[in-house]
Amino acid sequence: MALSERQQKMFEFITKFSRERGRPPTIREIGSSVGISSTSVVNYNLNILQREGFIAREKEVSRGLRIIAQGAKTIAEAAGFVQIPLLGKIAAGIPIQVPDAGPGGYDDFISLTRELIQDQEGLFALRVKGNSMIDALINDGDIVVMKKQETAQNGDMVAVWLKEEKETTLKRLYREKSRIRLQPANPTMKPFYVKADNVQVQGKVVLVVRQLQRMAA
Amino acid sequence: MALSERQQKMFEFITKFSRERGRPPTIREIGSSVGISSTSVVNYNLNILQREGFIAREKEVSRGLRIIAQGAKTIAEAAGFVQIPLLGKIAAGIPIQVPDAGPGGYDDFISLTRELIQDQEGLFALRVKGNSMIDALINDGDIVVMKKQETAQNGDMVAVWLKEEKETTLKRLYREKSRIRLQPANPTMKPFYVKADNVQVQGKVVLVVRQLQRMAA
DNA sequence: GCTTGACACGAACAGGTGTTCGTTGTATAA
DNA sequence: TTATACAACGAACACCTGTTCGTGTCAAGC
Numbered sequence: 001m002a003l004s005e006r007q008q009k010m011f012e013f014i015t016k017f018s019r020e021r022g023r024p025p026t027i028r029e030i031g032s033s034v035g036i037s038s039t040s041v042v043n044y045n046l047n048i049l050q051r052e053g054f055i056a057r058e059k060e061v062s063r064g065l066r067i068i069a070q071g072a073k074t075i076a077e078a079a080g081f082v083q084i085p086l087l088g089k090i091a092a093g094i095p096i097q098v099p100d101a102g103p104g105g106y107d108d109f110i111s112l113t114r115e116l117i118q119d120q121e122g123l124f125a126l127r128v129k130g131n132s133m134i135d136a137l138i139n140d141g142d143i144v145v146m147k148k149q150e151t152a153q154n155g156d157m158v159a160v161w162l163k164e165e166k167e168t169t170l171k172r173l174y175r176e177k178s179r180i181r182l183q184p185a186n187p188t189m190k191p192f193y194v195k196a197d198n199v200q201v202q203g204k205v206v207l208v209v210r211q212l213q214r215m216a217a
Numbered sequence: 218m219a220l221s222e223r224q225q226k227m228f229e230f231i232t233k234f235s236r237e238r239g240r241p242p243t244i245r246e247i248g249s250s251v252g253i254s255s256t257s258v259v260n261y262n263l264n265i266l267q268r269e270g271f272i273a274r275e276k277e278v279s280r281g282l283r284i285i286a287q288g289a290k291t292i293a294e295a296a297g298f299v300q301i302p303l304l305g306k307i308a309a310g311i312p313i314q315v316p317d318a319g320p321g322g323y324d325d326f327i328s329l330t331r332e333l334i335q336d337q338e339g340l341f342a343l344r345v346k347g348n349s350m351i352d353a354l355i356n357d358g359d360i361v362v363m364k365k366q367e368t369a370q371n372g373d374m375v376a377v378w379l380k381e382e383k384e385t386t387l388k389r390l391y392r393e394k395s396r397i398r399l400q401p402a403n404p405t406m407k408p409f410y411v412k413a414d415n416v417q418v419q420g421k422v423v424l425v426v427r428q429l430q431r432m433a434a
Numbered sequence: 435g436c437t438t439g440a441c442a443c444g445a446a447c448a449g450g451t452g453t454t455c456g457t458t459g460t461a462t463a464a
Numbered sequence: 465t466t467a468t469a470c471a472a473c474g475a476a477c478a479c480c481t482g483t484t485c486g487t488g489t490c491a492a493g494c
Contacts, residue, residue: 004471022283023240026451038473043453045471062279062451062480066239112333116428131404137354137427139402157429185356187348210354210425211333212374221441243481255443260483262441279450279481 007045009034011054015067024063084145086110090126116207122148135184136170142210146203157205164198170205224262226251228271232284241280301362303327307343307385327360333424339365352401353387359427363420374422381415387422
């Protein structure tokens with residue numbers, strides 16, 4: 001069932017209020033914002049919003065309402081953060097090593113929203129050191145978020161360790177008859193062919209973040 | 218001044234509670250969680266947390282407290298999201314146009330954490346269309362977050378509109394004596410020199426995000 | 435010893451807050 | 465017309481909630 005105009009205004013107000021003030025509004029705050037003098041009318045419409053799945057309510061608790069994941073826009077507001085451990089650096093000359101979490105877990109994290117990352121399972125982040133990943137369109141200082149896995153599907157952007165060359169590289173991987181094609185992300189660059197037993201997949205690249213402007217302390 | 222153990226526990230509880238429940242706790246909820254029976258004691262310590270800059274309080278408002286940006290890690294956990302309007306596409310052949318917000322604001326947003334973006338002012342996002350930004354290490358489909366401004370400092374990565382060439386490009390900008398040097402992010406590529414009156418700065422690039430793996434619907 | 439300040443406790447209070455109830459008006463179907 | 469459901473109103477109520485006040489303890493400094 002569709003929402004009435006009043007209910008839409010209420011929902012928008014709740015969303016805006018929650019975002020700006022860091023807390024949900026009270027029934028009376030909602031009422032005065034949309035021009036309802038009676039708290040019971042607000043309550044009545046809140047129940048409808050709840051029934052329709054737009055908000056969650058907690059009984060007899062002040063400000064006991066919460067926006068629920070709805071359209072893509074509100075998902076982000078509701079679902080929360082994903083914390084991904086920042087495990088270290090990635091460079092051409094060294095294989096990626098994923099240390100096990102110590103007793104207290106990892107020290108450094110990068111926070112992303114669920115809009116960017118859906119499944120946190122097995123994800124970790126590395127900061128790129130040096131210019132060796134330029135052909136993957138990845139620069140010094142960029143952060144790559146990877147999922148740990150030893151296999152890859154055709155076309156996946158993966159981090160591979162080349163045993164002979166003793167080198168880590170980020171490329172798209174395609175299996176061909178007797179060899180593996182490693183395709184740079186930069187379309188102007190030529191692919192690289194290697195024997196299958198020379199490559200060791202270390203993980204799949206899920207996200208790349210480049211901060212041009214560092215935070216103020 | 219450092220926080221007492223009690224105040225740290227209170228702060229952690231407020232952070233956790235706010236994140237999990239979507240609303241800040243009441244004084245009594247804080248009290249019972251850290252084992253304080255008196256509301257005035259909680260109030261006393263909340264005032265200290267406020268004085269030390271950990272929280273903001275609003276007088277005589279239920280649940281009127283809010284976590285404030287503090288350590289880098291807690292910022293992300295507490296302060297919340299930044300919603301940046303996704304205004305459209307950026308391609309080589311067209312200038313960037315920033316439409317004014319309509320009556321209902323913008324439609325599409327990208328959510329980022331405050332860890333990645335500190336100041337939301339004047340920021341907007343564009344999705345890159347085509348391969349023309351390869352020399353800025355930016356690929357088709359990447360999202361660039363920019364800050365609208367007409368001027369730039371030396372070394373800023375900016376989006377410029379080249380009037381003669383009728384082209385948008387992303388480069389690092391350096392003013393030299395009589396000309397402007399546009400330096401590609403890719404260090405293997407050569408700079409590009411233009412006359413000062415040929416360039417029109419459209420904004421500064423703040424962040425680049427590349428999603429290798431698209432979300433499931 | 436005395437004072438001072440930090441920290442803590444419980445009680446009381448005024449106003450905030452969600453809930454409930456009776457009532458009214460208006461469509462729509464029987 | 466009558467009945468029913470929907471939408472809205474205002475009042476009353478009980479509990480929640482932030483604030484304030486008086487009191488107490490303890491360690492540091494004089």
